[in-house]
Amino acid sequence: MPDIAPRRWLYLFLVLASTVAAVTQMAGVLQFDGFTIREVGILGLFAILFAWIASSFWLSVFGAWARVNKVNLLPLKPAHEPSAARTAILMPVYNEDVGRVFSGVRAIWESAGPDFDFYILSDSTNPANWVAEELEWQKLKHELGEAAHIFYRHRPRNTGRKSGNIQDFCENWGQLYDYMVILDADSLMTGKTLTQLVGLMDANPRAGLIQAPAQLVGRHSLFARIQQFSSSLYGPIHTAGLAFLQGPDGNYWGHNAIIRVHAFMQHCGLPRLPGKPPFGGEIMSHDFIEAALLRRGGWDVWMAPDIGGSFEEPPPTLLDYLIRDRRWCQGNLQHLRIVFAQGLALPSRLHLAMGIMSYVSSPLWLLLLIVSVVDMMSYKAPPPASYIGLQPSLPFYVSHSAELVILVLATVVLLYGPKLLAVIALLESPESTRAHGGTRPVLMSAVWEAIFATLIAPIVMLQHSWYVFSILMGMATGWNVQTRTDRALPLMLVARKFAPHTVIGLVATILLWRYTPGSFNWFLPLLAGLWLAIPLVLFSSSPRLGEWMRKDRLFLVPSETRGSKVLGRAHALAKSHQAEPVRAELVLEDARVRDLHLALLADTVLPPVDPLKLWSLRERVRRGDTAAFSRDDWALFLSDPEGLKALP
């Protein structure tokens, strides 16, 4: 294995050197009439944020260098023999679209073959989903036959959310397996990739986890297609940079990864943090912590950036993206309590810190903007000299335009340089260029993506700032179901959600125009994003616009131009799955559904329930009075084998 310390030192040096250079330049601008406290604040914020974007820039430079020089980014021993290991593929689900989940499972099973055991680990709290999942599982088992080891387990209570779901699997069936592959409800992996991952784990007994970075695929809205293109274009150099620098100190992204079960069981039991959410309670973003615990336990955590065959879907709209970010933001801020935990490796702490910073940077940018504007507004030009000659010191204006332009240019290079590097790296490969639609479509798409990313950046900044503020104020979020289907958002919903951003943009425009007219143009890119917040979110949610762009060969990704067997199969199965929605009442109406449900319930460890409540529910069912049953009532009754058996 190559020594990665020199690369890390070089990376650190480059980040620090570029930050010191920029801060020195900025200090030169601010200190001409001495530093005020506000200017010291500006300098501090600028230093933190410049270091943050510099770290991202240099990561991409390292990634591009590694790609161009064809560096082996996964220096593990290759697998030679067919594996005798037992591997479970876990699909945790929580009130997901049942048809899509089972289409995905079937597509992966068909690609991977019968060597893998599949577990659909349901935490669904919606009783209709629960019944529908059971029916789909029975159908899948029947269609695939005895060779298919596809298991289904429903937990009556979703304790510990996704990490609790996986822990429940490990505690009950973990000992049966050498490895487990964790998927998300919208994840897909090819059989070839799964076999490769198993082989790598076999050949490298110190490997505790290998992350297969997922390519974003499968959505059609304009927003999602831009995300897919962006991830396909910039992802390779980003992941290459990460893999190049982190080596065996990698991270885990929650799914599309293979894990050594006994290492996970020994080291990754998660504690409840003392106190209440958002900072206490269950650990929300468990993946980073699990990777850190594996490293603490002496296991290697790798990323396999070139393995391919690993897919997931992006959120269909900016609104859905931001809703997901609320949860991620809380999870990452919770890591503030863990980042200084004893025994963690320094790279693990850095992963946690970078996760925190990816959200905290937004309020810091906002604060920097506000403080800078206030500083500009309070600047008083010195009075004109009434006489010359004996005046001990003459006031004169000093222009700092040159220094400021250099700083702005440096920032622009840091922000857009990685995009340019990624385009160059892509265009180097004719095959990859063709897979993205050709040279002209790649260039056009990259320009439009950069414009779109610039415009949505202030919207995301405001939203993240609000998230951070609300979390610091103690407001916690729940675990909501993610929207995973394309949908054009209704105007009223978008207007309601993004009116604050627009209003903030308009107020900022008036203030800047009124008090700092000379600097107004510098703020235009920021303000434009806020003015256009509503139309941007609205139009980018449109699947029709996305389709139109596809026909125009914009934002194409390899899965669209070359196709992928597993993706095509999963989409075809999902499309053909036109079942009517299943109702929980089916368990009462159809004895076969009830028998199936009871058979599966026999495997379930049921929590204690209030006998009076149960008796009341049984009585209401007996009288046929279920119309007013709440979701909880149904969930409780469906968890009552005695009541179900007593039905006629």
Add this chain to the structure above:
Amino acid sequence: MDSESRAFEAPVEATLTGTPLRCPQTMTAQPLVPWTMGRLLMAFLMALISVPGQLAPAVINRRRA
């Protein structure tokens, strides 16, 4: 209903189970104790005491040799 009808093209097995037999083994919650100034100070003091203690036998042996 499609799912319902397709699910029951074959009869539900008499001994149908959703999962293999359970093999219970609990996972222990790992400690995530953060460093505090007090803990850092304590660790430093412990190191000040224990490191000379660990080095002492080697120094004594070298002198004897």
